[in-house]
Amino acid sequence: MSVTEKAAIQTTAAPTTGARGAGIKLAGVEQRYGDPKSSVLALTDVNLEIGKGEFLVLLGPSGCGKTTLMRIIAGLLKSTSGKVEIDGQPLWNGNRRNDKVMEELGVVFQDANMFPWLTIEDNIALPLKLRGVSKTERRKRASELCELVGIKGFEKRWPRELSGGMRQRAAIARALSCKPQILLMDEPFGALDAMTREQMNLELQRIWMESGCTVVLVTHSIREAVFLADRVLLLSPRPGRMDTLKTIEIARPRSAYDQSTPEFQAYELELRKRLDTFA
């Protein structure tokens, strides 16, 4: 990337619709895997501020470091260099995770990871149970969350009795149970069929707008990225670097029909062309 291209990447936080979530600051983040002699540089030079309540989408070719970056933001991996701050608080103090900061984070993976021996309600409320919240309060919160994510009435069911999309809704509810300021989602809809995925995108937009969380989402879908994002961060092939940071200026709430507008398609085309240069 040229110096001018680099300068064109606006790394400060974008203005956003909500302001209740927490901001995220990444400074000089780099990740190497393996021992020092034969290590693989997976990610380098990530400098970015994600605004409170912003919806940021990570996009990029396979193996460019999207999951690595997500795991670093989630505190599941301590980057080999650089710093991560959540609302000005460091995520790590030396080799110790900052538990107070971790409480602000909710995480959703591609697999809903429901415990099969717990009902949907108990799965959703598990993080609350681990924090000592009373059973009455847990039931109340699980019921509110089921309503929020559109699975009201399924509280007493087992995970196997729900469709893949419904289980993913339950996983989002569980991630939101402790009222996190930040929701981190790694390809949450990757395993769903196209129609369910489109429906989930609409639902996620609504949940995000209602909750005011900051969201960081990883996807392989350019369409999903443009539909959901305030900004799309396109990472280059390994070692992943910030290649393009694109603000999507399509009004909210966005509808499925917006995807056929010239404005939407222009964003898609721009990102697709850039991704094609990596092939």
Ligand SMILES: Nc1ncnc2c1ncn2[C@@H]1O[C@H](COP(=O)(O)OP(=O)(O)OP(=O)(O)O)[C@@H](O)[C@H]1O
């Ligand atoms: N635990 C690990 N040990 C060694 N190398 C790893 C490890 N995890 C990831 N990598 C390497 O780091 C690079 C980035 O991996 P990562 O999973 O973050 O990419 P990704 O963009 O999420 O990929 P995909 O889109 O295929 O899911 C890859 O080259 C991968 O092989």
